[in-house]
Amino acid sequence: MIRTATIRSFARVGVLAVLSAGVVAQPILAADKVMYAKDGDIVLQAGSARTRVGKWTIAQDKTAAGGVVIRQKNEGAAKIYVAAAKPADYFEMTFAAVAGKPYHLWVHGRADANYWANDSVFVQFSGSVTEAGEPAYRIGTTGAAEVNLEDCRHCGVSGWTWQDNGYGAHALGAPIYFAKSGAQTIRVQTREDGLAIDQILLSPATYLRDEPVDTFDEGADPAPAPAPKPAPQPDPQPAPAPEPPPTDSARVRVLQWNLHHGTDSHGKYDIVRIAAWMARMQPDVIMLNEVEKNTGWGNEDQPARYEAMMEQLTGHKWYGLFSQEFGNWSANGKGHLILSRYPFDSTARQAISYDRVIGSAGINVHGRTISLIITHLDPESHSRRLTQAKEVVAWASSISDNRILTGDMNAWPDQSSIAEFNKSYRDSWNDASSKGKATQYAGLDPDGATKNGRIDYIFYSRTASHLTVLDSRVYDTREPGKPMASDHRPVVTTFQIR
Numbered sequence: 001m002i003r004t005a006t007i008r009s010f011a012r013v014g015v016l017a018v019l020s021a022g023v024v025a026q027p028i029l030a031a032d033k034v035m036y037a038k039d040g041d042i043v044l045q046a047g048s049a050r051t052r053v054g055k056w057t058i059a060q061d062k063t064a065a066g067g068v069v070i071r072q073k074n075e076g077a078a079k080i081y082v083a084a085a086k087p088a089d090y091f092e093m094t095f096a097a098v099a100g101k102p103y104h105l106w107v108h109g110r111a112d113a114n115y116w117a118n119d120s121v122f123v124q125f126s127g128s129v130t131e132a133g134e135p136a137y138r139i140g141t142t143g144a145a146e147v148n149l150e151d152c153r154h155c156g157v158s159g160w161t162w163q164d165n166g167y168g169a170h171a172l173g174a175p176i177y178f179a180k181s182g183a184q185t186i187r188v189q190t191r192e193d194g195l196a197i198d199q200i201l202l203s204p205a206t207y208l209r210d211e212p213v214d215t216f217d218e219g220a221d222p223a224p225a226p227a228p229k230p231a232p233q234p235d236p237q238p239a240p241a242p243e244p245p246p247t248d249s250a251r252v253r254v255l256q257w258n259l260h261h262g263t264d265s266h267g268k269y270d271i272v273r274i275a276a277w278m279a280r281m282q283p284d285v286i287m288l289n290e291v292e293k294n295t296g297w298g299n300e301d302q303p304a305r306y307e308a309m310m311e312q313l314t315g316h317k318w319y320g321l322f323s324q325e326f327g328n329w330s331a332n333g334k335g336h337l338i339l340s341r342y343p344f345d346s347t348a349r350q351a352i353s354y355d356r357v358i359g360s361a362g363i364n365v366h367g368r369t370i371s372l373i374i375t376h377l378d379p380e381s382h383s384r385r386l387t388q389a390k391e392v393v394a395w396a397s398s399i400s401d402n403r404i405l406t407g408d409m410n411a412w413p414d415q416s417s418i419a420e421f422n423k424s425y426r427d428s429w430n431d432a433s434s435k436g437k438a439t440q441y442a443g444l445d446p447d448g449a450t451k452n453g454r455i456d457y458i459f460y461s462r463t464a465s466h467l468t469v470l471d472s473r474v475y476d477t478r479e480p481g482k483p484m485a486s487d488h489r490p491v492v493t494t495f496q497i498r
Helices: 271-280 302-314 382-396 416-424 428-434
Strands: 010-016 027-037 042-045 051-053 056-060 068-072 090-097 104-111 120-125 145-148 161-164 182-190 195-203 250-258 285-293 319-324 333-340 346-352 356-365 368-376 403-408 425-427 456-461 467-474 491-497
Touching: 027 090, 042 090, 051 056, 090 195, 104 120, 104 145, 120 195, 145 161, 182 195, 250 368, 250 403, 250 456, 271 302, 285 302, 285 319, 285 368, 285 403, 302 319, 302 333, 319 356, 333 356, 333 368, 346 382, 356 382, 368 382, 382 403, 382 416, 416 425, 416 456, 425 428, 428 456, 428 467, 428 491, 456 467, 456 491
Parallel strands: 010 090, 250 285, 368 403
Antiparallel strands: 010 027, 027 042, 042 195, 051 090, 056 068, 068 195, 090 182, 104 161, 104 195, 120 145, 120 182, 250 491, 285 333, 319 333, 346 356, 356 368, 403 456, 425 456, 467 491
16 A cells, blocks of 8 residues: 555546546546545556557556556567657556646556666656647657656666656656646657556655655555655665645756767767657756858758757757857857757857857756856867856856856866866866765766866856755766767756746
């Protein structure tokens, strides 16, 4: 039974016309086995799924909730990196939800042989939207919520596990909203074979920020509240879960990455793989260096392609600003790209010394103006970097706070150009590290290295009264048989906007 003081009983019914104020309406047609609680939590018994396509099958399992699972046999199939609009293998269930509520998605699953390559699925919905009401994770598109049982690389996976659509130690996935109240369809499609699922939970309240501890039974009795998600043991420096923000705040995930012209660390051009990794990290804002527009690196408009691919992969509208590195704003060439799920209220570009530039865009988050600034300092000269850093700081001082400044600074934390930034900005990695909330994959040295040391930064202004760092993470983009997706490692910082 569920270990919580707030869910006291479930009603098992079919598809509902409407759920309103915690009242369970009458079923409108026969359907899958779904349980509803008065506080709005929805539990789907996956082993009852009536719609099954391809290799998903129902099986008896005494260790599973209800003794039944839906599973796909492990046949060693290759991992699928992008969801399919018309997948070969999937199952669907129908339930009812309330429009405008944030639902947290949890999947209770078990990987064959406790192997990390048997532990993930894509999840889509018929009527899901973002908090802003834009379509997201929709059936019939390639946008999907991705659920990996393993919390992070080398975290390990063991037995039955509750997991959400956030990837990373203690990282919570984005909530699911629905455009209309009433009947909804969930589609779970294969990402890796060898996974069994017994229950799926959509929680607008009790498990919006807390992981379930056990599975759900009908008529469950109250018991102690759920325990927090345990820290993964294999990581040398696991980050504790960030405290949930108050209701008068929002979270924004900022990704900084030098894309090496669209090539991996062995020189292979593959911007599709890069875009898939960007979507996987679930950013709200993306700050990119070494993006090429109609040059010999791919001979294509990379800024437009990245924007289009992110829309396709996430189901969100994205807004882009490209700043050509030599200051000829309308020309082709190498430059910086800002992508944002939030519309731009303002944009600006500025040339600085030695053929470098600054790009800037203003967005509004939770009623606060956030100024996004990106640059790329000289790779060869200490003195040039110091000059450029001073110019960036001076120019950005005229832009409204709260400022987030990112880029490949080509300098380690102890160099003079970084010291110049530190006069006006805080280093989000350092702040996250001081809280025990900076994480990286095992074996990375030195701490937080994004290339040969830590040279890619996400700063925020010291006078930013509405920005707080929750966590920061350097990602490992290697995959079996493949090198890193770029010669730099991406870094993501989560900010709380008050």
